[in-house]
Amino acid sequence: MSNPVTAPATSDIPRQPLDWLPVALPLIVAVAAFPFVGNPWTWLTLTIAGLAMGMIIFTVSSGLMLVFGLMDVLNFGHGAFIALGAYVGLAVLMPLTPWVETTSVLLNSAVFALALCAGVIVAGLVGFVFDRLLIQPVYGNHLKQILMTTGGLIIVEQLIRAIWGAETVSFNLPASLRGSWLLGEAAVERYRIVALGIGSAVFLGLLLVLTKTRIGLMIRAGVENREMLEAMGYRTRHLFVGVFVVGAMLAGLGGVMWGLYLQNFTASIGAQINVLIFIVIIIGGLGSTTGCLIGALLVGLTSNYVGFAAPKIALFSNILLMLLVLLWRPQGLYRVVDR
Secondary structure, eight states, X not given: OOOOOOOOOGGGXXXXXXXXXXXXXXXXXXXXXXXXXXXXXXXXXXXXXXXXXXXXXXXXXXHHIIIIIIHOOOOTTHHHHHHHHHHHHHHHHTTTHHHHHSSXXXXXXXXXXHHHHHHHHXXXXXXXXXXXXXXXXXXXXXXXXXXXXXXXXXXXXXXXXXXXXXXXXXXXXXXGGSSEEEETTEEEEHHHHHHHHHHHHHHHHHHHHHHHSHHHHHHHHHHHOHHHHHHTTOOHHHHXXXXXXXXXXXXXXXXXXXXXXXXXXXXXXXXXXXXXXXXXXXXXXXXXXXXXXXXXXXXXXXXXXXXXXXXXXXXXXXXXXXXXXXXXXXXXXXXXXXX
């Protein structure tokens, strides 16, 4: 009897050298912005704030990067998981307000972790239902995917309004995450440092899973040649369901972080950031984790610098950024797959 065919080890795959020029873009943007800001301490404050904002945007974008870039699914309902994660996190935080307001770092950390975990779990469960009811019936048909997922976003938003109300809810950060540290004359907000840490952990986790594990190899192989992977005995449909659920969970995580970043929660919080998410993914290149991170950092830095130096053009600065990147590299900073 012949031996069953197994997937090759990840070490057997030839690796392409990393193009370092896109990696340097955030540094180039930061240096180029310095003359327009003038004050070095203000520049440092804006730079740290932009990097933190970029990391939060990366966290909410990474889920759609997996689904859109790797599965070729146009999920315009990604904002539903962001909004759901934000409100589930809020539902955990509000009854535990004494833990939020106490000066105990331990209790603050515990309630913050509970909110993040709750947002991730509920968004993942809803993502599984979303995939079974809305994605699977239209898999491979982009037009129907747009219509179905947009409809799903509207339904989730209306359910959030029915459960939590239509009014904007304001809620403070846990006490130990409020305020700033002084670095010279630069103010570094505590929550932004936490956002940098969480975003970096998400990036490293995704990079390790996609490049160093057999599951990551199977995902990439399924994108490149789904029929071949199925011929080897792997159930790609189950694999892609898992990818979609992980994408929803990342959106739920980012939703809690984004809501606390704004300190305002509204049912349309996910829809409001949807356009920004697509800009990040297009800049980075479809399916590229590193490209998605660089795109998010560029968006965060550009928003902060332009908002300070030229507020009148801040509204379309991200679209202009995307246009400039695509003029340079029409397929994004790092192309993973052709579309």
